[in-house]
Amino acid sequence: MTKETRTIELHTWDTPNGRKISVALEEMGLPYRVRPVNITKGEQHAQSFLSISPNNKIPAIVDPHGPDGAPTSVFESGAILLYLGEKTGKFLPRSLRDRVPVLEWLMWQMGGFGPMPGQVHHFLQVKDETDRRYGLERYAHETRRLYGVLDRRLEEKEFVAGPLSIADFAILGWAWRHERHQVALADFPHVERWYRALNARPAVQRGLSIKLN
Ligand SMILES: N[C@@H](CCC(=O)N[C@@H](CS)C(=O)NCC(=O)O)C(=O)O
Numbered sequence: 001m002t003k004e005t006r007t008i009e010l011h012t013w014d015t016p017n018g019r020k021i022s023v024a025l026e027e028m029g030l031p032y033r034v035r036p037v038n039i040t041k042g043e044q045h046a047q048s049f050l051s052i053s054p055n056n057k058i059p060a061i062v063d064p065h066g067p068d069g070a071p072t073s074v075f076e077s078g079a080i081l082l083y084l085g086e087k088t089g090k091f092l093p094r095s096l097r098d099r100v101p102v103l104e105w106l107m108w109q110m111g112g113f114g115p116m117p118g119q120v121h122h123f124l125q126v127k128d129e130t131d132r133r134y135g136l137e138r139y140a141h142e143t144r145r146l147y148g149v150l151d152r153r154l155e156e157k158e159f160v161a162g163p164l165s166i167a168d169f170a171i172l173g174w175a176w177r178h179e180r181h182q183v184a185l186a187d188f189p190h191v192e193r194w195y196r197a198l199n200a201r202p203a204v205q206r207g208l209s210i211k212l213n
Pocket of ligand 1: 015016017018039044056057058059075076077078
């Protein structure tokens with residue numbers, strides 16, 4: 001099989017959820033090609049994109065050599081990370097005992113550490129102070145609480161599930177935008193240590209810098 005027939009298409013844009021997957025693909029050493037979906041111009045609503053991403057959101061992947069060799073597409077960044085972990089056997093432990101913390105912290109990210117800072121990004125853009133205040137306070141408070149949860153975990157573990165895993169890539173996508181949601185990593189020293197360690201990895205650097213738009 002040539003590299004060309006193994007190349008995964010990554011339909012994405014330069015956002016936290018998009019960066020999770022470019023980082024994972026780089027760390028796993030999988031060949032991939034970026035297919036930008038300009039969400040600022042509504043390209044996520046194109047009929048062709050809907051067929052691989054029925055929720056009209058990036059990221060999504062198309063793997064020409066999926067299970068049983070047949071092509072497959074995957075949407076939802078958490079599902080994509082699990083798929084890629086299964087496919088490669090990397091950053092996703094085989095044993096159920098070791099896998100449990102990966103699933104816990106991946107779900108923690110998907111359910112909170114993404115939706116909450118995402119709302120902070122949204123409310124910061126609301127011009128009218130009275131419209132903005134309640135939402136901004138609520139989501140900024142919850143975002144800081146989540147950073148605190150992560151900080152306590154990383155005080156005990158080098159990475160969220162112990163060894164480096166897809167859960168770290170998921171969380172990194174959002175921590176990468178900490179300035180935008182107005183969180184100083186210095187307030188969370190264990191998160192800062194983890195963030196620096198990840199950013200020192202060449203594959204993470206490539207995943208965070210490759211052009212997605
Ligand atoms: N739960 C989804 C969320 C994806 C998501 O919110 N994607 C955003 C960019 S980060 C998007 O496509 N927004 C375009 C829109 O909402 O129309 C995932 O993790 O994949």
